[in-house]
Amino acid sequence: MNPFALVNARTIAEATRTSATVAGLMAGSGGSPASDVSIVKAGGIDLLDLMKETLLSPDRILNLREIPGLDQIAVKVDGLRIGAMATLAALAGHPFVRDHFKILAHAAAASASPQIRNVATAGGNLLQRPRCWYFRAKEFHCLKKGGDHCFADNGENRYHAVFDNDLCAIVHPSTIATVLMALGASVELVDARGMTRKVGLAEFFVSPSVDLTRENNIGNGEILTAVEVPSIRAESRCAWLKQGERDSADWPLADVAVVLDFDAEDKCARATIVLGAAAPAPRRARSAEALLVGRKIDGAVAMEAGRAALDGATPLARNSFKLPLVETLVRRAISQAAATPG
Ligand SMILES: Cc1cc2nc3c(=O)[nH]c(=O)nc-3n(C[C@H](O)[C@H](O)[C@H](O)COP(=O)(O)OP(=O)(O)OC[C@H]3O[C@@H](n4cnc5c(N)ncnc54)[C@H](O)[C@@H]3O)c2cc1C
Ligand code: SF4
Structure with missing residues (x-):
């Protein structure tokens, strides 16, 4: 160094x-x-x-x-404001987050190890660079680093993306991003002129087809100051599930966040399903979402939705094992959310 x-x-x-x-x-x-x-x-x-x-x-x-206030987690009338410098441990342990944004506290607590969570911040977590081992090794000057070749394409791609992987097959490394996206969160960015812009996470994260060299659209000189999460509606029921190779200190092989709203007849009125560790950015499982709306959720419907979550999947030579993992996590998360008291 x-x-x-x-x-x-x-x-x-x-x-x-x-x-x-x-x-x-x-x-x-x-x-x-x-x-x-x-x-x-x-x-x-x-x-x-x-x-x-x-x-x-x-x-x-x-x-x-040393910037005062940047680590504050504030409860607002319309949601939560997480200062960019709030640590994952603070997020996981915050009493209001644990009571009212349980899936967010859960995802923060399940990220990395206790030592890392005590230091790693919400902002840095969303902006961390991907873990593709070719990207992380200076010997491999791959497409993402301005080279002309994706080494994962015909290489060791076990941990890589099963969707949107034709150009660059990274998976987004942030675990809280899966949940934040499902909750409709946005980031606040401030530039050198003091101008503030607020960007929904769905627009903030950038697919390789838009720009291969970056994972988000933070600009030069911009600072991410906060993450804003709208209040969860009273009628919403949520679940977040992760599967890793081991239970702690590692990134998920797959994770999924589900937010379901129900009408007076207990039919699903609105569904948001986000897949983590599956694509270069957290990915909405739109076919599965559409399949749930207007229906009562039982085991068979959850199973159908699990299968639908795989629509558009293009597994690589060594990572098709992820497909049944994603399918199962989606099915279980839907069943778990539906069974949560509203
Ligand atoms: C063994 C291990 C296991 C891990 N497991 C997981 C896991 O399961 N899930 C998970 O999500 N992560 C995991 N991580 C990754 C870890 O959580 C991230 O590296 C960490 O959250 C990054 O946050 P940081 O505050 O340290 O960011 P930094 O390293 O300080 O910054 C990251 C990047 O963001 C930029 N940056 C940071 N803050 C700002 C800001 N406010 N405005 C503008 N730019 C900024 C920096 O310039 C840098 O490019 C793991 C890491 C290790 C080592
Ligand atoms: S998956 Fe992306 S980061 Fe990894 S080698 Fe291919 S281009 Fe590089």
């Missing part, structure tokens, strides 16, 4: 003076480490990994930890 200066930003305005995003730097570096730049650090878990892997060599790191 190269020597670097660590500078504490005291205000958001100071932080927005940083020159570039990590994605921009890595794509522009032609495969060699970028130099003479500053980059922002939240918990530093992913940033330092990239530096240790010598994929990134900034001269200055701008620490966001």
Whole structure:
């Protein structure tokens, strides 16, 4: 790792003076480490990994930890405002989040390990870069890093995407993103002119077909200041399920968040189903959602929806094992949500 200066930003305005995003730097570096730049650090878990892997060599790191208030989790009349610097542990342990946004607390608590959750922040988690091992190894100058080849295509692709994987088969690495997307959350971004924009997560995450080199549309000099989550409707019932190779300290092989609304006859009036670790961005399972609306949910309907969640799947040579995993998680999450008291 190269020597670097660590500078504490005291205000958001100071932080927005940083020159570039990590994605921009890595794509522009032609495969060699970028130099003479500053980059922002939240918990530093992913940033330092990239530096240790010598994929990134900034001269200055701008620490966001000292900016007052950026780690606050605030309860609002219309939902929740999660400061970008709130840690996953704070999110998982917040009494209001545990009572009123149970699936979010659950997903935060099931991410990584206790030590990592104590440091990793909500903002950094949404902005972490993918875990594809070719991407993480400097020997492989793949498409995502500006090269001309996807090594996962004919390589070791067991942990890769089963949807939207024709150009680049990463899966989105954020576990809380699956739940936040199902809850209709958005991010707040502030730029160097002090302008604020609010972007729904569905628009924030970027598919490889839109831009291969990045996973989201945060701009140069922009700081993610908060995640806003609307209140969950009284008639909504929710579930989040994850399957990993082991129970802790690892990313899911697949996860799914389900939010169902029911009418007076106990028929499904609205359904949102989001698949995690399945595609380059958290993915709405639209066919499964459509199949539920207007119907009472029983085991057979949940099973049909599980199968429908696989519509459009294009598994790679080594990851078709994910399909029954996704199908089962969707079926179980629907049944679990439907059985939750409204
Ligand atoms: C063993 C292990 C297991 C893990 N398991 C999981 C898991 O199950 N689920 C999961 O979701 N994650 C998992 N992770 C990943 C970990 O949770 C993330 O690396 C962490 O959440 C990143 O957050 P951070 O605050 O440390 O971000 P940092 O590393 O500080 O930053 C990440 C990126 O975001 C940028 N950035 C950070 N904050 C801001 C901001 N506010 N505005 C603008 N840019 C910003 C930084 O420049 C950097 O590019 C695991 C990690 C390890 C090592
Ligand atoms: S899946 Fe994406 S990140 Fe991985 S090797 Fe292929 S192009 Fe690179």
